[in-house]
Amino acid sequence: MVLSMTGYGRGRQQTQLFSVTVEIKSVNHRFCEYQMRMPKQLVKIEDQLKKIIGRYIQRGRVDVFVTISGEGLVKRQLRVDWDLLDEYHRFLSRLRDKYGIESGFGIRELLNHEDLVTIEEIEEDNEEIIALVMEACREAAGQLRLMREKEGAQLQRDLENHLQSLSKLLETIKAHAATLVHTYMLKLEKRMQEITNGQLDEARIVQEAALFAEKSDIHEEITRLESHLLQFRETLALHEPIGRKLDFMIQEMNREVNTIGSKANASAISTAVVELKSVLEKMREQVQNIE
Incomplete structure (x- = not known):
């Protein structure tokens, strides 16, 4: 899921x-x-x-x-600064005793004096x-x-559609890869005929074709990519967090696609590789949001 x-x-x-x-x-x-x-x-x-x-x-x-x-929710209580209040009392008493001044300081002033009396709120x-x-x-x-399940279901549908696109592109690459060496031999023969005025060196052509086939062989990469696609589909059905696993698979698929692009010397395959990368990037963005 x-x-x-x-x-x-x-x-x-x-x-x-x-x-x-x-x-x-x-x-x-x-x-x-x-x-x-x-x-x-x-x-x-x-x-x-x-x-x-x-x-x-x-x-x-x-x-x-x-x-x-x-x-x-909150209990209120008075907090009195008794030490400061004692200082006020001593000061007022001294004024009265020394100067005969009677203070008008009473309870009302006491309650309004923020330095002396405050109200505290205690969350119980x-x-x-x-x-x-x-x-x-x-x-x-x-x-x-x-909500995560609903959005996840939509992500899964989108990813499955992308997997279908990848499979179709991969089939296109396989079809072109099957004729890659033959096409190269035909081009090589034509070029040698132009250079040698029709005199062909069959052994040289076979040798060049063999070297080309070895350098451009993408059979292993295609096989691994098909395996990754299958594992990706199977992982989508697991009932566990799969986001990191899917992210790793996309990294591996990108690696295979890059190798195919660097090996296969054919415009049709290069075009398919570009499309593969585009689809994988869309999948990577979606996988980033999967648990």
């Missing part, structure tokens, strides 16, 4: 008090890499969320967004919220998987 590494999933769970949303998006990546964005009180379950997602996907860059709304652990996050994560990961 072909799975794309691109996808998106969203899960939402709620109660009368809380609402939890988990969004997961993924793109292609050489390995499996996570970026988690969530409230601080959920950092402790980050590894658990990764394990949940890991049951659905095995490769790609994964961004996870967790948002929580509702009442009672809540097992109910954690359970909601876990379930929303499973839902989002399931949707992500479904």
Whole structure:
């Protein structure tokens, strides 16, 4: 089964008090890499969320967004700087005792003084919220998987079409390769007739043709390329991550095609080689997004 590494999933769970949303998006990546964005009180379950997602996907860059709304998520409390307050008190007492100045500093001023009194928000652990996050994560990961399967199915259809194009081009090369030596001998005979005024050296022609046949023999490359095409088709049917394996096969096919292009001294084969490279490049781009 072909799975794309691109996808998106969203899960939402709620109660009368809380609402939890988990969004997961993924793109292609050489390995499996996570970026988690969530409230601080959920950092402790980050590894658990990764394990949940890991049951659905095995490769790609994964961004996870967790948002929580509702009442009672944050506990507020006053923080008083008692040391600074003592300093104020000593200062005001000294003003009164030394100069007879009565201060108008009261509770209202105390509460409005940011250096003395602040309100802190503390995110509290809540097992109910954690359970909601876990379930929303499973839902989002399931949707992500479904999208990756749908895109993967489209990638597989495109790759199979490309494989058919490669097979047709390879048949064209095989047909021209079968007559390559004979065509070369005819050209060589004609050239020698022009040079020697019709006097042919049959032994020399046979020798030159043999050398040409040895240099231009692409039988092994064609056989290996056909084997790679077969392995590629078989790999597409595997139920496991196959992206790296397919990428390696395309590299090997490119290598064989380059060798064919350098050996075969025929315009028809050269044209087919250019088309082969074009198709393989399209396949390489698509394989980059397969898990």
